[in-house]
């Protein structure tokens with residue numbers, strides 16, 4: 467291991483000469499395919515991980531179901547107390563875990579640490595929530611009757627997560643699922659196994675300390691086939707899937723076909739709209755962060771920019787200046803703003819998207835190529851130049867505008883009326899994040915109202931990228947309609963029962979129905 471990688475792995479006790487076990491169900495194991503964790507910054511192999519064999523997955527599912535039977539009877543506030551301890555354990559390792567996210571996923575350090583902070587934040591939130599997961603008493607039309615709406619735990623929740631948030635997405639799910647009294651089984655992305663092992667070590671130590679079965683929070687690393695087996699399993703009551711629209715469509719259909727519960731958090735194709743009265747000193751840096759931050763690898767990254775004709779020239783001049791200032795670097799170094807793409811394959815996707823734009827006659831204002839002249843060890847990494855493209859026209863039926871390219875490519879269009887820009891914003895299949903820049907209250911009203919943005923996140927003078935944990939997070943349309951994290955998202959992790967209780971000496975039927983002769 468290089469001198470840059472070794473300390474990060476050592477700090478979390480996951481450095482090993484041998485292959486690491488990638489399965490946890492109360493005990494560590496793993497005898498399936500070997501997964502390589504490759505550093506996207508240098509190309510160095512960080513570790514090899516033994517994933518779950520089909521038998522091990524079967525055992526993990528069985529043990530998780532057993533653990534659920536124990537855990538469902540633990541009072542919710544007590545479950546909250548366990549989350550408080552998980553929160554403390556994560557906070558104690560926040561910087562180390564954040565550095566591991568940078569090392570293995572490739573996002574810059576402050577974002578890696580921010581991602582762990584998000585797990586800490588949702589754990590905080592859920593400690594309180596564990597005392598507020600309330601049902602309701604509903605007025606009954608029948609004398610001496612009461613109707614209760616009762617939330618009970620759901621069972622086994624499987625979390626299938628994407629590479630780009632290798633810690634936080636699991637955190638959002640685990641916190642709610644655990645507070646609700648479920649067992650949770652995690653299948654992370656096959657390219658971020660180390661993050662999942664480090665997180666599971668932290669969580670399992672808390673569970674063990676509290677004499678809670680480890681299979682309350684199981685881990686099964688693996689690729690597509692492990693994912694498929696989980697999705698098909700009738701042992702899994704809910705599948706919470708975060709990933710691409712392509713895989714989400716398969717997962718959604720499969721779970722639906724066995725009438726399981728499914729929560730989908732899929733791709734985004736997020737637009738920012740800039741009105742003539744926008745404060746450009748705020749809007750330009752926000753679009754820059756939205757499009758270039760995380761090297762364009764957030765589900766909420768800005769991919770489309772719609773500029774009012776009156777601001778086009780000034781906005782693009784200022785944005786190009788910021789793009790020109792960007793230098794690629796080691797995401798672990800404090801001064802770096804641009805890290806690599808996560809995989810070699812992603813570089814190919816970036817190049818194909820730029821080639822498609824060029825072919826369609828788009829003007830490339832910035833970027834458009836890979837970095838080829840970087841010094842060692844960055845020459846082994848997947849670095850691409852953030853790109854601004856101005857296609858000939860806005861046509862939301864065209865793949866250039868319709869499809870999510872998971873890389874730093876921003877397409878720019880020019881509009882004259884807000885209504886036109888909203889139509890473009892809504893004209894794509896995805897509906898995750900959107901952002902309007904204006905100081906005019908009338909525009910705000912239009913934007914957040916019935917004829918406004920149809921996305922799950924509708925921001926005003928705030929960029930598309932990133933979100934806090936307090937509100938429910940998720941997107942509409944082909945983003946999958948899922949909601950995670952705050953708000954009412956917890957209500958999906960329980961099964962609801964309507965319980966009508968008769969306290970009287972009569973047994974009347976509802977709606978006055980008579981059934982006696």
Ligand code: NAD
Nearest residue numbers: 627628629654655690693694709710713731732733734765
């Ligand atoms: P992906 O769809 O390739 O993989 C996601 C997960 O699915 C991985 O764990 C993978 O191993 C697993 N998988 C692959 N094939 C499967 C199959 N047939 N059955 C079951 N599981 C299978 O996604 P990715 O490349 O890791 O992540 C990037 C995508 O995720 C982007 O589209 C991004 O927008 C999206 N994303 C969405 C959100 C959100 O909250 N909406 C958050 C993060 C990422």
